[in-house]
Amino acid sequence: MTISMNERSRKILEAIVEDYIASAEPVGSKSVSCRHQMGLSPATVRNVMADLEGMGYLASPHASAGRIPTDKGYRFYVDTLLQLRPLKAEERERIERQYASSDRRIDEVLREAVKSLSRLSRYAGIVMAPRVEATVFRHIDFVPLAPGRVLVIFVSRSGEVQNKIIETGINLPAATLEQMTNYLNRVMNGLPLDTVREKLAAEMAQAKIEHDDLQQRVLALSGQALAGEDENARVYIEGTSNILDQPEFADVERMRQLYRVFEQKSQLVDLLDRSRRAHGIQIFIGNETSHSAIAGCSLVTATYETRQGTVGSLGVIGPSRMPYGQVIPIVDYTARIVSQLLEEEYQ
Amino acid sequence: MTISMNERSRKILEAIVEDYIASAEPVGSKSVSCRHQMGLSPATVRNVMADLEGMGYLASPHASAGRIPTDKGYRFYVDTLLQLRPLKAEERERIERQYASSDRRIDEVLREAVKSLSRLSRYAGIVMAPRVEATVFRHIDFVPLAPGRVLVIFVSRSGEVQNKIIETGINLPAATLEQMTNYLNRVMNGLPLDTVREKLAAEMAQAKIEHDDLQQRVLALSGQALAGEDENARVYIEGTSNILDQPEFADVERMRQLYRVFEQKSQLVDLLDRSRRAHGIQIFIGNETSHSAIAGCSLVTATYETRQGTVGSLGVIGPSRMPYGQVIPIVDYTARIVSQLLEEEYQ
DNA sequence: TTTGGCACTCGACCGGGGTGAGTGCTACGG
DNA sequence: CCGTAGCACTCACCCCGGTCGAGTGCCAAA
Numbered sequence: 001m002t003i004s005m006n007e008r009s010r011k012i013l014e015a016i017v018e019d020y021i022a023s024a025e026p027v028g029s030k031s032v033s034c035r036h037q038m039g040l041s042p043a044t045v046r047n048v049m050a051d052l053e054g055m056g057y058l059a060s061p062h063a064s065a066g067r068i069p070t071d072k073g074y075r076f077y078v079d080t081l082l083q084l085r086p087l088k089a090e091e092r093e094r095i096e097r098q099y100a101s102s103d104r105r106i107d108e109v110l111r112e113a114v115k116s117l118s119r120l121s122r123y124a125g126i127v128m129a130p131r132v133e134a135t136v137f138r139h140i141d142f143v144p145l146a147p148g149r150v151l152v153i154f155v156s157r158s159g160e161v162q163n164k165i166i167e168t169g170i171n172l173p174a175a176t177l178e179q180m181t182n183y184l185n186r187v188m189n190g191l192p193l194d195t196v197r198e199k200l201a202a203e204m205a206q207a208k209i210e211h212d213d214l215q216q217r218v219l220a221l222s223g224q225a226l227a228g229e230d231e232n233a234r235v236y237i238e239g240t241s242n243i244l245d246q247p248e249f250a251d252v253e254r255m256r257q258l259y260r261v262f263e264q265k266s267q268l269v270d271l272l273d274r275s276r277r278a279h280g281i282q283i284f285i286g287n288e289t290s291h292s293a294i295a296g297c298s299l300v301t302a303t304y305e306t307r308q309g310t311v312g313s314l315g316v317i318g319p320s321r322m323p324y325g326q327v328i329p330i331v332d333y334t335a336r337i338v339s340q341l342l343e344e345e346y347q
Numbered sequence: 348m349t350i351s352m353n354e355r356s357r358k359i360l361e362a363i364v365e366d367y368i369a370s371a372e373p374v375g376s377k378s379v380s381c382r383h384q385m386g387l388s389p390a391t392v393r394n395v396m397a398d399l400e401g402m403g404y405l406a407s408p409h410a411s412a413g414r415i416p417t418d419k420g421y422r423f424y425v426d427t428l429l430q431l432r433p434l435k436a437e438e439r440e441r442i443e444r445q446y447a448s449s450d451r452r453i454d455e456v457l458r459e460a461v462k463s464l465s466r467l468s469r470y471a472g473i474v475m476a477p478r479v480e481a482t483v484f485r486h487i488d489f490v491p492l493a494p495g496r497v498l499v500i501f502v503s504r505s506g507e508v509q510n511k512i513i514e515t516g517i518n519l520p521a522a523t524l525e526q527m528t529n530y531l532n533r534v535m536n537g538l539p540l541d542t543v544r545e546k547l548a549a550e551m552a553q554a555k556i557e558h559d560d561l562q563q564r565v566l567a568l569s570g571q572a573l574a575g576e577d578e579n580a581r582v583y584i585e586g587t588s589n590i591l592d593q594p595e596f597a598d599v600e601r602m603r604q605l606y607r608v609f610e611q612k613s614q615l616v617d618l619l620d621r622s623r624r625a626h627g628i629q630i631f632i633g634n635e636t637s638h639s640a641i642a643g644c645s646l647v648t649a650t651y652e653t654r655q656g657t658v659g660s661l662g663v664i665g666p667s668r669m670p671y672g673q674v675i676p677i678v679d680y681t682a683r684i685v686s687q688l689l690e691e692e693y694q
Numbered sequence: 695t696t697t698g699g700c701a702c703t704c705g706a707c708c709g710g711g712g713t714g715a716g717t718g719c720t721a722c723g724g
Numbered sequence: 725c726c727g728t729a730g731c732a733c734t735c736a737c738c739c740c741g742g743t744c745g746a747g748t749g750c751c752a753a754a
Contacts, residue, residue: 040727040728041727041728041729042728043727043728043729043730044726044727044728047726047727061736062734062735062736063733063734063735063736064733064734064735064736065735065736
């Protein structure tokens with residue numbers, strides 16, 4: 001009994017993973033030895049499979065079924081066996097076409113991206129917008145809606161618009177607002193948001209010394225409007241019902257769990273955020289996510305970026321039994337396209 | 348065999364509907380005659396039930412199960428038998444508290460509403476925002492992002508913000524943009540959106556005569572920015588996973604269908620739009636919706652309105668086997684609160 | 695008109711035998 | 725020593741028949 005991964009064991013593991021991905025059914029020794037004519041008898045294959053099971057790459061659902069890959073098995077497959085199936089030109093074109101109608105506003109682009117991801121992968125697409133903190137100040141505007149109530153609109157350089165209604169308590173004169181608008185737009189333009197915050201704080205201190213109450217108030221408004229949004233709101237999901245077609249989710253209880261996760265989003269935020277910090281393609285398999293509610297699922301993610309260096313992540317979530325070779329290029333290419341579209345903003 | 352609905356038949360129908368709502372299981376003659384001590388033997392109840400089945404109010408899933416209400420049965424129940432269970436003070440309070448943190452921006456309010464609906468009803472909440480067409484012009488702003496690319500921001504009087512990036516082709520000078528901003532904000536303020544559109548068209552014609560190409564272009568921009576958004580994007584849904592707890596959705600195929608509907612939204616838009624046109628509480632039961640994909644489901648909807656007279660609708664979607672007496676007051680009260688919050692905008 | 699009685703229906707549940715895919719073990723041969 | 729053939733064994737799955745029980749429909753009596 002060789003407790004090691006020689007060439008033959010790898011080939012067999014590869015065959016099993018691929019068969020299982022294709023069929024969703026436990027694969028037995030015979031089908032491996034037949035379909036992948038490698039001149040080995042079922043009995044030999046069986047011995048190897050027993051070894052692979054011993055090493056934790058395979059598991060048997062029950063005694064007389066075939067084997068299915070474990071998370072560790074998928075991991076090994078993805079890391080060392082997998083060969084990518086690059087996109088055909090027509091597929092690339094199809095992805096690109098998807099964005100033709102979008103007006104390149106970042107949220108529009110991301111919405112198209114999530115649709116495209118789910119359509120192409122036939123799983124659920126997920127996209128996380130870059131954090132507001134990382135954006136650059138472009139424009140601010142105050143629109144008085146009613147006495148004591150002001151709408152503050154903030155525009156980032158990438159064209160993201162954020163707005164908030166703020167109760168001012170007192171009635172701020174339109175002249176003050178306008179003056180402050182001009183001032184802020186002149187001073188803050190092009191600064192990253194955290195710098196803007198610091199400057200605002202400084203200005204407020206200054207205004208306090210000068211006893212300029214109105215100015216101080218308007219500055220406070222701006223600060224409030226720039227407060228980060230709810231993280232969960234920055235996640236787009238689409239195509240969740242695709243996953244329902246997968247045989248592994250015939251069980252209602254699992255679906256229920258999964259949909260809870262989709263609705264809460266916080267676990268997805270966590271994963272996408274982890275992915276964001278590590279650049280490039282990232283793959284989470286099953287329990288590696290350490291979120292037990294999505295056991296049996298994998299995420300394939302990639303990061304995209306804008307010229308400002310702000311970074312978000314996007315990807316696909318589906319069953320671990322996923323054709324990684326196809327999904328990875330889809331995610332990768334989508335991330336590239338998104339980055340490209342968002343960079344064009346400034347050229 | 349009396350082919351009519353006398354008092355007794357009604358009582359029995361009521362008992363059956365309520366038992367079924369409570370238990371999700373076909374109800375037999377015995378349980379009716381026992382639990383609702385109305386001094387009738389099971390046999391008598393059976394006779395009545397046979398009549399009710401003949402009239403189409405009940406159906407038997409199979410020969411030796413009890414009866415379950417048909418859509419027609421639910422309809423009769425809702426229209427003539429149902430008694431509402433009004434909300435307790437503490438429940439009303441709980442609803443109101445939900446909105447305490449919201450900044451009363453319309454989309455914020457609606458987002459809270461949809462959460463609250465789903466949490467209270469324990470089904471899925473749905474909310475449709477009023478159509479942009481019905482809003483009133485408050486403010487417009489042009490922010491040049493890059494040469495040939497302008498961000499147009501439009502604010503309605505109720506504080507709704509809509510924005511769009513538009514490729515202008517040529518580089519519009521900042522001065523022209525600013526001038527037009529001031530002009531439009533002065534002229535259009537307070538006009539309903541369709542009037543604004545007409546005026547824009549008129550102005551464009553005028554500009555054309557005067558060969559003022561730049562002006563004409565900016566006006567065109569404004570027109571584009573005011574174009575209505577995608578209808579489907581105006582629907583909020585939340586709490587869909589609540590529905591998965593219902594025993595009638597243990598069947599995966601039905602869930603799948605239902606989730607397709609939630610993802611597409613168009614059928615929901617249709618129903619909410621129907622509801623919007625008819626004021627007040629509206630109830631769609633099962634096939635009455637004429638969308639077969641949501642057979643077995645009911646919608647309870649109500650309209651809300653702003654002072655401007657713009658109207659949207661909100662409600663709850665769940666299985667037809669729904670405690671209407673509880674759900675209706677929830678939906679009704681939520682609609683009132685939303686209307687109230689949106690009216691306060693202008694006081 | 696209501697009620698008790700009774701035969702009937704039909705799904706749910708249970709247990710058993712057959713089937714077949716797949717395994718582990720062992721013995722044999724290069 | 726490694727690969728292979730053979731064989732007994734396991735176990736999910738399917739089909740079958742029987743039982744059970746809830747609920748019905750109908751009829752005759754009160």
